[in-house]
Structures are given as structure tokens and as C-alpha cells.
Amino acid sequence: MHGRLYNELVLEIAISPRTPLIIKSGEKAGIDPARPDMEFVRTTRRNAHGEPEDTLYIPGSSLRGVLRAHAERLLRSLRDDLACQITDQSCIKRKDLKESEISGARAYREACYACRLFGNTAIASRLQIGDLYPHRELEPLTETRYGVAIDRVTGAVAVGPFQMETVTSALFLGRLVLRNFTVGQLGLLGAALLDIADGLVALGHAKSRGLGRVRLNFNWARFRFMQLPPDGNNGIVGIGALASEEIRRRYNLPSPDHHALDGFPQAQHEGLYHTVISREDADIRRWFETLAPLWVEEIEQGGISP
Numbered sequence: 174m175h176g177r178l179y180n181e182l183v184l185e186i187a188i189s190p191r192t193p194l195i196i197k198s199g200e201k202a203g204i205d206p207a208r209p210d211m212e213f214v215r216t217t218r219r220n221a222h223g224e225p226e227d228t229l230y231i232p233g234s235s236l237r238g239v240l241r242a243h244a245e246r247l248l249r250s251l252r253d254d255l256a257c258q259i260t261d262q263s264c265i266k267r268k269d270l271k272e273s274e275i276s277g278a279r280a281y282r283e284a285c286y287a288c289r290l291f292g293n294t295a296i297a298s299r300l301q302i303g304d305l306y307p308h309r310e311l312e313p314l315t316e317t318r319y320g321v322a323i324d325r326v327t328g329a330v331a332v333g334p335f336q337m338e339t340v341t342s343a344l345f346l347g348r349l350v351l352r353n354f355t356v357g358q359l360g361l362l363g364a365a366l367l368d369i370a371d372g373l374v375a376l377g378h379a380k381s382r383g384l385g386r387v388r389l390n391f392n393w394a395r396f397r398f399m400q401l402p403p404d405g406n407n408g409i410v411g412i413g414a415l416a417s418e419e420i421r422r423r424y425n426l427p428s429p430d431h432h433a434l435d436g437f438p439q440a441q442h443e444g445l446y447h448t449v450i451s452r453e454d455a456d457i458r459r460w461f462e463t464l465a466p467l468w469v470e471e472i473e474q475g476g477i478s479p
Contacts, residue, residue, distance in 0.1 A: 174277065174353055174424060175297050179415040181397040182351040182359065184457075186366075188231065188305060188376075191386040193318065193339035196235050196377040209317050209336035211378070221309060229313050231345050233302035235376065240302075241291045243374050244365045248286055251469060256287040263293055278423040286472065290358045299354050300362065305347030313343035339384065346392070356411040356432050356464065357471030363461030364468070370458070391457035397446040407440065407449075408433035409464065427471050434460050 198214040215227045245256035257263050264285040275283075280295040292298030307313050317336050324331040351362060366389065368374045375385030398410045413421060413430025421428055436456060440447035451457055 174281070174412075174416075174420065177353075178397075179353050179399050179412045180410060181395075182349075182354070183395045184349045184351075185392040185394075186305075186347060186349065187308075187390045187392055188236075188345045188347075189343060189388045189390075190340055191372055191388055193316070193341050193384050194343075194377050194387065195337050195339045195379065195384060196231055209338045211335065211337040213315065213338045213340060216304070218306065228307060229315075229340060229343070230307070231305040231347070231376070233304045233347065236305065236347070237291075237300070237302045239369065239374060239376055240300075240362070240365045241287065243368060244290070244361050245287045247361065247364060248468075251472065255285055255472065257285055257293070264288055282423075282425045286361075286468075290354075290361060299352055299358065301350040301352075303348050303350075305345035308344040308346060311344045314341050315339065316341055337379070353412050355413055355427055355471060356409050356430055357427065357468035359409060359411070360461075360464035360467035360471075364465040367458070367461055367465060391454045393450065393452040394457050396440075396449040398440065398449075399446060401440060401447055402431040402433065407437040409437075409460075427474065432464065432467060434463055 195211060196214050198212045213229050214232060216230050217225050218228050220226050248255035254264075264283065275295070277296065281289060284293060284296055288296065290299055292300075315338055318339050319334050319336055321334050322331045323329070349362075351359065354362075365374070369376070369387065370389035372386045372388075376387055377385040379385070396409070399415050400410060402408055402410050402414070409432050411427065411430030411432075413426035413428045415430075416424075416426060420426070437460065438449050438451060440449045442448075
């Protein structure tokens with residue numbers, strides 16, 4: 174299925190902290206007393222003058238992990254088998270299937286709903302998330318927070334004091350790319366993104382202490398579809414409505430797989446694809462709110478069986 178491009182969403186997001194944020198680096202402070210025990214993760218990039226410098230960033234893998242964990246939480250709220258249990262075997266291994274001996278179509282059919290979207294060792298992910306870097310004109314503000322670990326038996330200090338480098342003000346920009354998706358899969362991704370945007374799901378370390386609540390804004394979105402909705406209405410066209418009957422049957426894709434959206438712009442025909450672009454956060458958010466419940470409908474209508 175990944176050998177063709179049926180539809181695509183490219184989404185640029187902006188993340189800023191509501192509460193102090195720390196995504197820990199894997200490095201240790203060592204013997205340098207000027208460095209905190211827990212540092213925010215950094216990478217080296219060239220600045221506006223072309224000079225290399227260290228900069229804070231949010232790894233795409235960190236955001237992806239939070240999105241998948243929350244999406245799986247939503248799925249299990251409906252039915253346990255819709256997401257692999259991390260303490261058990263994967264959905265493929267649990268069915269005694271050898272990855273090297275099954276086709277891509279069967280691996281997709283046998284996968285749980287979470288793995289169909291985020292991938293596993295047998296099927297590629299539909300979602301790509303790049304690293305998020307600070308806006309070049311807004312230098313991140315950091316502070317050092319201090320803490321101690323308390324022994325719950327004695328009530329005395331067990332470890333500490335220790336220091337954490339947290340970001341209190343910043344604007345991180347990055348992109349998500351979703352390809353060959355069903356309407357339900359787009360809705361599940363939207364539901365997870367909206368919960369992060371609303372501060373219901375936190376990022377990074379020390380979430381139980383109130384850290385990691387963020388604002389998430391949608392800077393722009395670009396949709397591409399091979400065809401327009403068959404009913405002529407403007408809206409999202411999933412792969413189930415775009416693929417051939419043979420592909421739909423082999424991968425057990427939903428049909429019909431399209432959904433009209435109020436205020437969705439008229440698509441522009443560009444080459445092979447019909448393109449829709451929006452730069453309005455409020456519009457993109459409203460579309461995700463409309464699409465968010467549709468993953469439930471897709472499952473209940475036979476998108477995946479127990």
C-alpha cells in the first residue's frame with residue numbers, strides 16, 4: 174500500500190509550554206558543577222549567521238511516543254484488543270504469525286488499530302513526525318528547578334538535592350506527515366492532538382508534578398487527494414474511497430471512506446492531486462473536532478474485527 178500515494182496531510186504545529194517543560198537528555202552532567210543533573214535535550218544547528226550552535230529541541234520521537242500512548246489509551250477505552258499490550262506480545266506475534274512469511278496486506282489485516290496507524294515491526298507507520306525546533310526569533314527561556322526524593326518509609330531525604338533544567342517560554346515548530354490514511358485514522362490522530370492542545374496530556378519528564386502541559390497550535394495544513402469525494406461535497410477522502418476494489422478487499426479498508434466538512438475549502442487540481450490548504454488554526458481545530466469521533470464509527474462498522 175505504501176508503494177502508492179492516495180492521500181496525504183502535511184501539518185505544521187507550534188508547541189509552547191503552559192507549565193515548565195523538560196525533555197531529558199540522555200547525557201549525564203558528570204563532574205561539571207555548573208551543569209544541572211537533568212538537562213533539556215539539545216542538538217547542534219546553524220544559526221542565522223551560519224555558525225553552529227547548540228539549541229534546545231523537542232525530538233519527534235518524544236511527541237510520537239506521547240501521541241501513540243494516548244491514542245492507545247483511547248482505543249483500549251473502547252476495546253482492549255484495539256491496541257497491543259506493551260507487557261504482552263505484539264498483535265502479530267500473538268497470532269503466531271512470522272513477519273518474514275506474511276504479506277504486507279495480511280500483516281495489515283491482522284494488526285491492531287493502533288499498529289495500523291503507528292506501525293510495528295511488520296508494517297510501516299502512516300505517520301511521520303519531525304523534530305520540533307525553536308523559532309529563530311524567540312530564544313527559549315530556561316530555569317533551574319530543585320528537588321529532592323523522599324523515602325516513603327522514613328520520610329527522610331533519599332536522594333538530592335537535584336537540579337532540572339526546564340523551559341518556561343519557547344515556541345517550537347515542527348511538521349507531521351500522514352499518508353494513505355482512512356478517515357477514522359485521521360480522526361484518532363486529531364483526537365490525540367486536541368487533547369495535547371487542551372492540556373489534558375503532558376509531554377516530557379515529571380508530568381505527575383505538573384510539568385509538561387503545553388499549548389499546541391495548528392499553523393497550517395495541506396491535504397492532497399487523488400480524487401474528490403464521490404458525492405461532490407468538500408471534505409476528507411480516505412484511502413478506502415481512493416484505492417481499487419482489489420486493494421480495498423486485500424487490506425480490509427472501510428467503505429465508504431469520506432466525510433464532508435463545513436467550511437472546507439474548494440480543492441485545487443494540481444497535477445495528479447487535488448490540494449486543499451488552510452492557514453487558520455480555528456478552522457483546522459474545528460475539522461479535527463468533527464473528525465475525532467469517526468474512528469469509533471469506523472471500528473463499529475467493521476473496520477477491524479476482534
